Amino acid sequence: MLILFFTSYYFLIGTVLASFAALCGQRIGSQQCPWAPPRSYCDACHIRLRWWQLIPILGYLIQGGHCHYCRQPIPVFFPLSELLAGTAAALLCGPGLGDSAAFFIVITTLVGLASNDFFYQFIYPVGLLGLFPLFFCTHHQNWTWENMIASALLLLFLACCCLTSYLGIGDGEFLLVVTFTIGWYPTLYVIMLGSFFTLLLTLRMPIKEKIPFIPGLAAALAMVLILLKNEII
Template identity: 30%
Template sequence: MDNLLILLFFLLGLIFGSFFNVIGLRIPQKKSFTNDRSVCPQCQHPLSWPELIPVLSYMMQRGKCRHCNGSISLLYPVIELTTGVLFVFCYIQSGLDFELITALILMSLLVIILVSDIRYMLIPNSILLFFFPLLVLARFIRPLDTWWSSIAGAFAGVLIIAIVILVSRGGMGAGDMKLFGLLGIVLGFEKTLLALFLSCMIGAVIGLVLLLLKVIDRQQPVPFGPYIVIASIITYFHGDILLGWYFHDWLQG
């Protein structure tokens, strides 16, 4: 039974991941994702259902459009597989508990933000506004151990990023600030601070590697959203362990 549920959540993740690709790519361009058919971005040819099977279509077509032979972005199968793995991990960590719903909603938000920020360096307000009441309701039904931690986390996320924006004169965007405010509701105060720290650390390490490999230069703007996404996933699932390890060493020291 457990293996069947794992398979079910993985398949659901693949399907939703395909949908999240569409949302993340169309919302920033103010395009409908409910009525318009999917088309090849190069030749604009409408895609049939065999061309829309998550991951499999990409593999069968060898990453090429069947109509114009144009390259299909690797982002599509990567996001589908990532969502599948995250959905499975949500089930493994939470089981069939209400927190599973919170986890799935949070992962959905993060995957959509990942697509949008990678492609357009933009975190749309409409996406954040859609998920805001869902996450507030989820935390109302299943609050954190300290109920006020969600409120403190939201304020901390917004305030700290606002200060960074002012000090750096635009080093981070308002979308990052609003996203951290939303994350604060789910993570709580301590984990929001941890996610902030981890996102900066991950961003610094990856940025340095990209600079050394000459993939980017010092003047090139880089989206910060992916680092927030990675840090938030780590914090949500393993934040208690990391905080416990840190405070244990600090107290021992």
């Protein structure tokens, strides 16, 4: 019973943090102050949202995926990121206060970066600092010579992809930090799963439109962290 309580608690906190991070990522990308105005508003009609519209996931479902006032569709990114962040928090966070705080920082950072890239196709490199707690809470990085050489080769490959425009600069910076914090082998899983998730995203977007890669990589990193914690990879 106690485990169910803490799991539900972590899920709730994860959804709330994701809702805030997604808003911050969207506002920062449009050159707005993240905390001003203090209340969220509809981007289409600019009417301030009421409390029940701001409930993570449920607010989207209650409104049927459309603004209550102007009936403009609400981007599915918001409820989906809240659901994924809440699930990741419930599966990653535990009794260890330090590790739980680190995972909350990482999850919030992932949603913020994904929001920035999803809506505006760029990220601020300073936001990647929120991923560095992974270095202390994954306990997976083993700095042997073999791992250092493999990490260097992977980073060289990523650099070549960025220079040849096969990979965006922000995507390369993201994967560089991931390689440094969790190691080269788990990063390969992040790239593979992130590419798969991004491919699914392309099915819902026009071919000529620029496809953001960070949302797929962020979801993949969260999944890989869960697999690492359960020692599946």
